[in-house]
Amino acid sequence: MPRLDESLLTGLPPFARLGRPEIREILDQAASRRYDEGAAIFREGHDAETFFLLLDGYVRVARTTADGDQVVVLHIAPGQLFGIAPALRRDTYPATASAAAECIALAWPVQLWHDFAARYDGFAAETYRTVGQRLGEIQGTLTQLATQAVEQRVADALLRMANQSGRKTDAGIEIAFPVTRQNISEMTGTTLHTVSRLLSAWQKAGIVRSTRKHIVITAPHRLVELGSAGGPES
Amino acid sequence: MPRLDESLLTGLPPFARLGRPEIREILDQAASRRYDEGAAIFREGHDAETFFLLLDGYVRVARTTADGDQVVVLHIAPGQLFGIAPALRRDTYPATASAAAECIALAWPVQLWHDFAARYDGFAAETYRTVGQRLGEIQGTLTQLATQAVEQRVADALLRMANQSGRKTDAGIEIAFPVTRQNISEMTGTTLHTVSRLLSAWQKAGIVRSTRKHIVITAPHRLVELGSAGGPES
DNA sequence: GCTGAACGTTGCTCTTCCACAAACTTCCGG
DNA sequence: CCGGAAGTTTGTGGAAGAGCAACGTTCAGC
Incomplete structure (x- = not known):
């Protein structure tokens, strides 16, 4: 050795x-x-x-x-x-x-x-x-888990991973290790289906870009809004 | 002193x-x-x-x-x-x-x-x-919190309190400190309404007896069934 | 014995999210 | 290049449980 x-x-x-x-x-x-x-x-x-x-x-x-x-x-x-x-x-x-x-x-x-x-x-x-x-x-x-809705928990889980292991790329912050929807659902106490739907929606909204086992957060601030409180108040 | x-x-x-x-x-x-x-x-x-x-x-x-x-x-x-x-x-x-x-x-x-x-x-x-x-x-x-349904969580919360602080009485196991429905809902990530409904139902079923801020578990085994798995499997 | 506050119950409505199902895409090994 | 496995997407109910509202009950202080 x-x-x-x-x-x-x-x-x-x-x-x-x-x-x-x-x-x-x-x-x-x-x-x-x-x-x-x-x-x-x-x-x-x-x-x-x-x-x-x-x-x-x-x-x-x-x-x-x-x-x-x-x-x-x-x-x-x-x-x-x-x-x-x-x-x-x-x-x-x-x-x-x-x-x-x-x-x-x-x-x-x-x-x-x-x-x-x-x-x-x-x-x-x-x-x-x-x-x-x-x-x-x-x-x-x-x-x-006890207080927030699913959307907020998933948003927060993404942000937490990004904070702990984010690599800055030109497209945004990239989570540095492979993550499946299933993994995220296990972190947030929900189902992979729901996570998939959320990620799809966020991708359409330009907040994230994701491929198989791989997620880039392109608009972290919008994710923070989703996570910390719920939709932007009036 | x-x-x-x-x-x-x-x-x-x-x-x-x-x-x-x-x-x-x-x-x-x-x-x-x-x-x-x-x-x-x-x-x-x-x-x-x-x-x-x-x-x-x-x-x-x-x-x-x-x-x-x-x-x-x-x-x-x-x-x-x-x-x-x-x-x-x-x-x-x-x-x-x-x-x-x-x-x-x-x-x-x-x-x-x-x-x-x-x-x-x-x-x-x-x-x-x-x-x-x-x-x-x-x-x-x-x-x-991530995996179980509300009913199971509440059942488990009661059992946990009973285990940690249960006084044995002739009527059953009594939780030794004052607890409100609100408290229980804060332990289980639900609302006081839901807890109240569950306790009412359990009281009707003869599993618990509760008065204001005070709970006695009269049939712990049935609560265990509810908590650990869900209803008794066929 | 009143009064107000804290606690508890119950009914109804409405949203969220899970369950089930089926198809599609990406990837890897042979 | 093919086939299967693993991962993902999307649709359609349906049920659990939250939100809202109103009312009942117990208790402590005066």
Whole structure:
């Protein structure tokens, strides 16, 4: 296995306060793994044996209900830790993670988590900051699901993805990983049919352009109007 | 102020591994506070200056949307820590907490949190376990909201409250704190009207008995049927 | 014992969105 | 180049549940 380069970790929040030697130590204990698009990284309920740092790609975290429905809880962007069950003293993963696009991740055995937390300054703090952010994000999604209409939720879901992973192109903001209508429906608690209709309508209105698994937002401001409140008030 | 008795904390998970002298230390730094039913304990977005342990009563944690809707995220039962923003490196509360029933809580200034975590064995670990549990709970609510019909969500909300705070009476399981239809609708993302109709129907069917702000579940198993799957499959 | 406020019930209407269905397009492997 | 799989589009009911409205009930304060 090629030796991993230290620049992979420098600058990332959990390791921000560390010097090269510490980063070297951490890297030397990591395994690098690759996942094809759609591949499962870990599954809900399984023993949490590993925690991860996403180097490249996007990870989708989802839960499955008793009757087989999927609900997408959040997305992980490059540079973030995930599968951090040990930080919350869980010995089992609370959700399923799969590669939304082809992914490269570093993996460490859970036992090392407490080591890292004890030994490396800022590591635990940053991890918990991340947990806090995700908790907030999930609460936000919950709130939206409870109060907003479908159109607003879908608009917001698009904007959230664009914010977290948007690539600016000449045509507008492009969501950087493959997304199906089905995926979006799983994020917003609706059906792929409804999502398809909304996207078609928005495309006709010039707000988005979409092809198979691929969405570009051409008029973000109009989507914001749709999402945050409902139609433009009188 | 009367000196607080050590028995208040012995046996509670965050302090389980501590001896009397440590518990004494912790208590001596605590302020005891009382809140009337409905009183706000802290508000979303305000500076997190204090964290709490609920001794008696029930706390409702909610978020408010831009257009004034409330969404109840979870309930806190006696013996649990809450307002633990510092554990997640937040300097502001992510939600609003108010007393669902009259409450007695211990309060400490946030600065002490890191002290406690560093000095007292098991304190941080137990706190994070709690965070993990709540995260799981919220994910569960999210999943339900995204996939289940209103009737099932309301049934489940009742059962959750009964599980967490149920008092067994001769008539059935009684929810130990005051709940309005409005409250339930805020937990389930529906309207008080719909909740009222459901409760009426269930009362006619002999599943619950309810009076003003007060609910007794007389046939929990039938509610479980309603919640977990939908009507009894052929 | 009144009065007003908070809480609860119920009927009706109307919209939203799901369910079902069928066809079409894009993509990939052989 | 062909065939199938995966993803998408569009149409047509129909049902669930929100919105609106009006009225009834319980309770606390004076």
